[in-house]
Amino acid sequence: MDRTLPHVALSQHAHDRHGDLRRDETWLDERWKDPATRVLVISGARLRPVAGAVVWVPSAQAPTGGLRLLLGERDGVEHFAVLVDPADAPGEPDEWVALRSVVMGLVDDTIDDGPLVMHAIGMAEWHAATTFCPRCGDVLEPRQAGHVLHSPGCGRDQFPRTDPAVIMLVTDGEPGADDERMLLGRSPAWPAGRFSTLAGFVEPGETMEDAVRREVAEETGVVVGEVAYFGSQPWPLPASLMIGFTGRATRTAIDVDGSEIEDARWFTRAELRSEAEAGTVVLPSGVSISRSLIESWYGATLPGQW
Template identity: 85%
Template sequence: MNRTLPHVALSQHAHDRHGELRRDEAWLDERWHDAATRVLVISGARLRPVDGKVAWVPSADAPPGGLRLLLGERDEVEHFALLVDPTEAPGDREEWVPLRSVVMGLVDDTIEDGPLVMHAIGMAEWHAATTFCPRCGDRLEPRQAGHVLHSPRCGRDQFPRSDPAVIMLVTDGEPGSPEERALLGRSPAWPAGRYSTLAGFVEPGETMEDAVRREVAEETGVEVGEVAYFGSQPWPMPASLMVGFTGRATSTRVDVDGAEIEAAGWFTREDLRTQSEAGTLVLPSGVSISRSLIEDWYGGPLTGQW
């Protein structure tokens, strides 16, 4: 792989999550009231950006109430998320945008916020979906700075979880040659011209490598032999961990399933360059691992994105 390229943007700039301090209420309260602490306010499934960027505010400027979630420390600054009820969110509701839009806007000078923002979004999605204990039905109570939900009735704890999904760039032809091709596909729900790498969830009892082979075969009819790990990226919308792979095709005939994949095809590097420059081929966002897989194989940046 060409490591001179940015590699899996949203997996860089990790923060210290201070997992061992989540039970220390005195420490948490002290950090919350520190003037240097920064807070990301989340209302339901929305954020309120400022000038198109993620808005971290001093805790003194955060709205009252809500659930405080410890994210952790980066560059000697503590970060929290604050989950507030949509009916109590400050400002005009139209100022609040969907979480996915915020993530797609993480570029250049804001990309280092990626792990913190993904951590906050994942926790917000989990809290929104996890209200009652699956064993006894009692309402759950947050503990450990929001990272545990506890049932007072049966004593069972719930923890945040991520569903593993594979995402892969499958290639054919002599590696590095002008004739080498990459397999891309498109969903029926996407606008014309939008293509991406293939992806799918890992099933119980299945290795990730076998999931790569199964998903590619199911969606496009292409058989895959060798599979190699590329990198991973959180994608908590609502709760996925995208695990990236490259694969080598052992067959090339494309026969799409027509359900998840509407069309798929093989693209040389020249195809990617000319079609993306012409706007007839629109590739994924620069913050996605899909984009990293494509540009790593291509050998440099490409034009245009979703």
């Protein structure tokens, strides 16, 4: 088996976010004017790829009048994003694609840029959803290179939010044995054959481990005992952090809720490989933490993806 698989693809290649320099307007202007600086242009909730790839442009070619966001530095190059109104976006409207499509497809070919793209998308989603102060209703003003929204009415600052969500691979049987099984489920909204690991949001006052147990029980009726941390991945669609776990089942009978999950099945490694090759089971994208969980348990790459 291939044990050199990437742990969590979109959590690799982190950039220096320069949090301590976001208030330094002189430094920001200097970095913006640097010919080496690269900018990602976002129009509303869309990006404009070229030949199927995310495009970073020199700052001199970026549209004027948009909101400038500092992302940070990687490999000696400073990166920004610019948020522009769709009415002012260059090119034709049909040249711009939804951010979810970018995450599921385009980033896969430019995985080194993954954290920068996810940072930009998360900020774009937050700015699109956060216009007025929740305390006084005044219009919010961007500060600190776009990472703070300030209310002139009451002086309160708003910060980008992240909602923790657990995503888990549940197994049954002796680890590594031929008859060890993993649990996958499918949403009623998905095309036929599409399966994934289970996931759900952490509720107030709840630990992440208990969220794993609760979500699995609610959606499939399976009871989970031991829970172990696997890894995490940003998922800013609109504002989640996916926290991956593995769990061991103590009761394996399946009784799906019929709402969030319409079907759930146990798979041995041989069954998963056979159905993935036949296309009767289609697994998540290679950049998702769900795929990392599945292939880490399986022990090698698997064919097919959403």
